[in-house]
Amino acid sequence: MTIPGRLGPVLSALDAERRRGRGAEALATLLLLAATVGAPWILSAASLNDLGQAILFGLFAIGFNILFKYSGLLSFGHAAFFGVAAYGEALLLQAFPAAPVPLLILAAASGTGVLGVLLGHVCVRRTGAYFSMTTLAIGAFFYTIAFKWHAVTGGTDGLGGFMPAALVLLPGWRLANPSIAQTYELSVVFLIPVALAAWLLLERSPFGNAVQLVCQNEERAAFLGYDTHRVKLANYGLAAFIAGIAGALWAIANGFVSTDSIDLTLSTTVIIMTFIGGSQWFWGPLLGSTIYIFGSDRLSAFTQHWQLWMGLVFILLVLVFPRGVAGLPSMLFARLIGRND
Amino acid sequence: MLRIDQLAARYGRSQVLHGVTLTCGPGEVVCLLGRNGVGKSTTLKSIMGIAGISGGDISFGDEVITGLPPHAVARRGIGYVPEERLIFPDLSVAENLSMGGWRGFGQPARAHFDRVLAVFPRLGGKLRQRGRTLSGGEQQMLAIGRALMAEPRLLLVDEPTEGLAPVIVQALERTLKALAESGIAVLVVESKLAVARRIADRITVMAKGETVFDGTPDTLEACRDVRRQYLEV
Amino acid sequence: MTDNPLLALHGISKSFGAGPVLNDLSLAIRSGERRGLIGPNGAGKTTLINIMTGRYRPDAGRIQYRGQDITSLPPHRRNRLGIGRSFQILSLFGQASVGENIRGALLRKHGLGTTAFRRLGHLEQIFAESEQIAALVGLLPVLTERVDKLPYGMQRRLDIALVLAQEPELIILDEPAAGLSAAETRDLIDLLKTIMGDRTLILVEHDMDVVYALADRITVLDYGRVLTEGTPAEVNADPEVRRIYLGEAH
Numbered sequence: 036m037t038i039p040g041r042l043g044p045v046l047s048a049l050d051a052e053r054r055r056g057r058g059a060e061a062l063a064t065l066l067l068l069a070a071t072v073g074a075p076w077i078l079s080a081a082s083l084n085d086l087g088q089a090i091l092f093g094l095f096a097i098g099f100n101i102l103f104k105y106s107g108l109l110s111f112g113h114a115a116f117f118g119v120a121a122y123g124e125a126l127l128l129q130a131f132p133a134a135p136v137p138l139l140i141l142a143a144a145s146g147t148g149v150l151g152v153l154l155g156h157v158c159v160r161r162t163g164a165y166f167s168m169t170t171l172a173i174g175a176f177f178y179t180i181a182f183k184w185h186a187v188t189g190g191t192d193g194l195g196g197f198m199p200a201a202l203v204l205l206p207g208w209r210l211a212n213p214s215i216a217q218t219y220e221l222s223v224v225f226l227i228p229v230a231l232a233a234w235l236l237l238e239r240s241p242f243g244n245a246v247q248l249v250c251q252n253e254e255r256a257a258f259l260g261y262d263t264h265r266v267k268l269a270n271y272g273l274a275a276f277i278a279g280i281a282g283a284l285w286a287i288a289n290g291f292v293s294t295d296s297i298d299l300t301l302s303t304t305v306i307i308m309t310f311i312g313g314s315q316w317f318w319g320p321l322l323g324s325t326i327y328i329f330g331s332d333r334l335s336a337f338t339q340h341w342q343l344w345m346g347l348v349f350i351l352l353v354l355v356f357p358r359g360v361a362g363l364p365s366m367l368f369a370r371l372i373g374r375n376d
Numbered sequence: 377m378l379r380i381d382q383l384a385a386r387y388g389r390s391q392v393l394h395g396v397t398l399t400c401g402p403g404e405v406v407c408l409l410g411r412n413g414v415g416k417s418t419t420l421k422s423i424m425g426i427a428g429i430s431g432g433d434i435s436f437g438d439e440v441i442t443g444l445p446p447h448a449v450a451r452r453g454i455g456y457v458p459e460e461r462l463i464f465p466d467l468s469v470a471e472n473l474s475m476g477g478w479r480g481f482g483q484p485a486r487a488h489f490d491r492v493l494a495v496f497p498r499l500g501g502k503l504r505q506r507g508r509t510l511s512g513g514e515q516q517m518l519a520i521g522r523a524l525m526a527e528p529r530l531l532l533v534d535e536p537t538e539g540l541a542p543v544i545v546q547a548l549e550r551t552l553k554a555l556a557e558s559g560i561a562v563l564v565v566e567s568k569l570a571v572a573r574r575i576a577d578r579i580t581v582m583a584k585g586e587t588v589f590d591g592t593p594d595t596l597e598a599c600r601d602v603r604r605q606y607l608e609v
Numbered sequence: 610m611t612d613n614p615l616l617a618l619h620g621i622s623k624s625f626g627a628g629p630v631l632n633d634l635s636l637a638i639r640s641g642e643r644r645g646l647i648g649p650n651g652a653g654k655t656t657l658i659n660i661m662t663g664r665y666r667p668d669a670g671r672i673q674y675r676g677q678d679i680t681s682l683p684p685h686r687r688n689r690l691g692i693g694r695s696f697q698i699l700s701l702f703g704q705a706s707v708g709e710n711i712r713g714a715l716l717r718k719h720g721l722g723t724t725a726f727r728r729l730g731h732l733e734q735i736f737a738e739s740e741q742i743a744a745l746v747g748l749l750p751v752l753t754e755r756v757d758k759l760p761y762g763m764q765r766r767l768d769i770a771l772v773l774a775q776e777p778e779l780i781i782l783d784e785p786a787a788g789l790s791a792a793e794t795r796d797l798i799d800l801l802k803t804i805m806g807d808r809t810l811i812l813v814e815h816d817m818d819v820v821y822a823l824a825d826r827i828t829v830l831d832y833g834r835v836l837t838e839g840t841p842a843e844v845n846a847d848p849e850v851r852r853i854y855l856g857e858a859h
Contacts, residue, residue: 235728241716242725248702248713255700258662259771260688260717269723412790413760498651505627512697512784513650513815539697539787541649541815543856567790608792 071223075216085332087219087288089325091281094226096308096320097233098277104314105237106270107250108159109167111302112174116275118181118297120147120282122188125197125292132199135206136287140225143286144279151275152268159267174302181297193293202287222284229280233273234317246270307349313359322361377401377437378423378530378561384431385415385422392418395586396432400530405552405562407572409607410582416565417459419582420532424456425449436530455528459535459565461519465508469499469518472507476522484525492521495551496544513540520548530561537571549575569607573597581606613676615640615809616661616779621670623656623833630656631667632833638779643810645824645841647817649854652830654813655697658783661811662694663687674779693777695768697784697813703757707748707767710756711739714774739774746770746800762793769797773804781811786819798822817855821845829854 070077074086099113123143131139158169181188188194201211202221210217237243249256249263257263286292295301304327305320312323327345334341356362383396392415400406408416421427423434425446434442441449450456463472473492477484493500496517502510510518516539523531536552537545553575556562566572572579573593581589581596583606589596596602614637623631631653638644646654659665661672663684672680674690682690702710715735716722743749746766751759756767769785785801786794794816801810801823814820820827820841827844829836831853837844844850851857 236725239728239730240725241721241727241729241732242723244709244713244716244729245723248705251702251704252700254664255696255702255771256713257684258664258688258694258700259714259775260685261722262685266723412762412788412793498649502627502651509625509627511651511655517650535788539650539784539815541647541854542817543852543854544650546856567788569791608790 068227071227072220075219080215081332082329083219084215085328086325087215087222089328090226090321091222091284091288092305092308092328093321093324094230095278095281096305096312096324097230097317098274098281099305100309100314100317100320101233101237101270101274101277103309104317105243105246105250106159106267108162108271109306110170110274111167111299111306112170112172112177113274113278113305114297114299114301115174115177116147116151116278117282117285117301117305118292118294119150119177120144120279121286121292121296122181122194123147123279124283124286125194126187128199128286129197133203135203136221137204137225140280140283140287143283144276147279147282148272148276151279152272155268155271155275159264159271171299174297174299178294178298181294189293191294193291195291198287198290218288222288225280225284229277230321233277236273238317242266242269307345310359311349311352313361315358316361319359319361323359326360378563379435380419380423380432381434382432383419383422383429383434385418386428386430387418387421391430391585392427393422393585394431396422396582397587398580398590400561400563402529402559402561403556404577405556405564405575406578406580407576408563408565408580408582409567409569409572411606411608412567414582415585416582417534420456420458420534420563420565423449423454423532450526453526453529455523455526455531457520457523457531457533457536459538461515463507463510463515463518463522465506467507468504469507469510470503472518472522473499473525477525477527488525488527492524495524495547496521498544513544516540517544524555528560530563531555532563532565534565535567536564537566537568545571569603613640614638614673615642615675616811617673618657618661619671619673621657621660621667621672623653623660623665623667630833631660634670634830634834636828636835638809638811640778640809641807643805643823643825644812645820645827646811646813646830647815647820647827647844647854648830648836653833654830655783657830658694658781658811658813662692662781688775688777691778692781693772693775693779694781695772695783695785697787699761699764699768701756701764701767701771704755706753706755707743707759708736708739708752710767711742711770711774712736714771715739715742718775742770742774745773745804747796761788762790765789765793766797766800769800777808779809779811780805781813783813784815785812786814786816794819 075083078086095117099110102108102110120143123146124139127139127143154173158166161169182190201209202213203209213221237246245261245266249261249266253263282296285296308323308327309320310323311326312321313319331341331345334344352359356366358366378400380396380398383393385393396419398406408419410416418427422429425444429443433440436452436454441452464475467475473489474484477488498514499517499521507515507518520533520536536548540548549571552562552564576593579591579593579596580587581602588606589602616638618634618636621631621634622629634657648654656665660667663682666681671678674692679687679690702713712735715738721727740749740752743752746769748763748766748770751763756764765785765788772780786797789797798819810823812820812823824841826838827841828838829844829850837847837850
């Protein structure tokens with residue numbers, strides 16, 4: 036638990052909340068939300084597509100960061116949950132084309148969450164390198180199932196053609212041939228409330244407080260009466276559920292699911308996104324995914340070696356700005372007042 | 377003879393010391409007293425080259441040792457017992473002691489072990505036990521014993537009596553006095569005035585990063601203001 | 610043996626490989642008692658505390674709390690039964706503030722420790738209570754300071770505050786005066802005398818001033834067994850105790 040640069044500000048967010056007025060923050064949040072929902076009227080189709088992906092992968096990365104920032108656990112296999120939910124959603128859509136889509140998304144994500152709790156029971160007993168190695172193994176395990184179980188997952192060919200002729204949003208409200216803008220709005224309408232609920236849970240509720248206490252000093256927490264195993268398990272299940280929401284939406288937005296929704300590359304991409312944005316802030320991974328997606332899109336227009344450049348950016352960021360882009364303001368501020376961090 | 381002159385030093389991000397002056401000569405026990413946080417530990421760390429020195433001088437014998445790295449300081453016959461003990465948790469008691477007397481080759485002479493075990497007989501029964509399985513007080517004894525293994529000319533001890541049973545504290549006080557009598561210079565950081573009264577030849581009092589008093593225990597006894605202002609007694 | 614002791618240990622043995630640390634030890638603490646636990650370094654005091662509080666399982670023997678067998682209960686369950694303990698080596702939530710540390714203890718006491726359905730910022734009662742407790746141990750001025758930046762004496766006080774915040778029935782303190790100056794130790798004694806009420810206390814300490822000030826009964830441990838037990842005056846006068854532990858003074 037000694038990963039540098041991961042520590043939050045000195046004043047607790049809570050004490051700060053009590054002291055600061057809520058006005059400015061709420062206004063900024065509302066403006067941002069309005070901009071997000073209103074994006075189809077502002078952005079081009081290509082940018083809208085990127086933004087939709089950025090938000091979707093941003094939620095996925097937030098799910099990863101729920102484990103990293105709050106429980107201090109670095110997972111190398113989080114794509115397993117994303118992928119299981121994506122395949123699950125695809126299969127559910129195939130089986131129940133007339134069922135309301137929100138219900139199916141919740142079903143896929145909940146199943147993933149339960150899977151997370153079952154796996155977590157084994158994983159969260161260990162920390163540090165042991166935990167990370169276990170997640171690596173779990174990721175590889177699920178990848179192998181996706182790869183080999185051709186009958187269900189389509190193997191490397193992938194799974195397609197599961198989208199019904201018309202999506203049933205609610206009983207009586209159907210959406211046929213959704214445009215990019217419509218798919219975007221559908222995703223956003225799901226992703227944003229989930230993200231906000233997760234934020235409330237981890238940053239403003241006793242549960243999130245407990246997760247952080249257990250991470251800081253598990254022994255003392257236990258002696259104060261916290262069932263630390265259960266707390267870690269619940270957080271792991273939550274992280275899986277969040278990744279599951281993103282995965283389920285991915286199946287719908289993409290119309291196609293293949294092994295690159297569950298492979299190691301995806302697991303590591305989500306880590307990179309988180310660190311680019313800054314892991315010590317709840318919304319950092321979303322910032323990171325936006326930079327990554329827009330950045331790689333623009334880069335790939337210039338060069339086919341965009342991944343090389345992305346990798347170099349990542350290394351640079353980790354060396355020079357260990358707190359990610361989100362950490363820039365506080366780093367600059369510290370430099371200004373003459374302190375060495 | 378240890379001489380510190382107007383020492384200024386930082387530890388971590390804060391400037392902890394800005395004017396420490398003291399001496400400690402062979403054959404004497406000097407106690408460094410003061411409230412928690414005034415910089416007593418940082419003074420010892422500065423001598424050992426662990427703190428960042430920003431001003432002043434430290435000399436030992438006729439050599440200036442300001443800012444020398446820790447291993448160089450240790451080689452000049454200065455032994456250090458930190459407040460946190462820092463014994464090697466996975467080595468046995470015997471191995472910890474050997475490390476203390478390590479000269480780069482072979483094992484330390486038997487006589488060194490015997491001397492340490494005479495001071496701390498309890499360690500004798502636990503020679504093969506691993507450091508991490510010792511109790512807090514036993515670890516303290518081991519840390520001091522380890523420093524003694526190198527036969528230092530100057531011994532720096534940070535809060536030696538903390539966490540020790542009264543009967544061991546008394547034995548330790550006798551040991552420190554005996555070490556001084558055998559010619560070693562002993563500089564002890566202590567927070568308990570009672571202990572200092574019993575063992576010190578001289579007492580130096582610190583407050584807020586500088587030395588504010590230097591004298592014998594009797595002189596300190598007479599200066600009620602100093603005691604009240606800097607030692608809360 | 611007293612009837613209906615609050616905490617009873619029967620035949621506790623524990624070894625860590627090299628040899629037994631606790632050897633067929635039995636002990637009974639009555640409700641409302643203030644028991645001091647002293648003994649040479651390595652006698653097994655902290656191991657005994659760890660077994661009482663569930664950090665270690667004994668190799669043999671039973672522990673009963675209010676008549677209920679708790680030998681295999683994990684630490685968090687024992688805490689919920691009403692046993693609180695402090696730590697010889699400071700164990701705090703270093704990156705959090707003083708207030709947050711205390712709130713963590715309080716939330717759990719009120720059964721709100723892991724609830725998802727409350728806003729932390731709206732739990733005014735908890736904030737008020739945490740300020741009271743901070744004031745009680747003299748830490749109100751540093752309520753929002755980060756704990757690992759505080760001086761040692763204050764961290765020690767916070768350690769005690771966390772135990773007190775949960776108002777346990779049985780308070781176990783493991784060397785609470787370790788590293789404290791003479792004045793800080795006196796403050797600690799005053800604080801404990803004030804808040805103890807009719808709670809039960811088990812106190813492990815080397816500072817005999819603290820033990821004599823607080824304990825009405827003392828158990829002396831040596832080599833993992835109970836050497837003797839008695840009032841402070843009796844224990845103080847016992848020649849064997851003097852030989853192995855107290856020495857000449859006191």
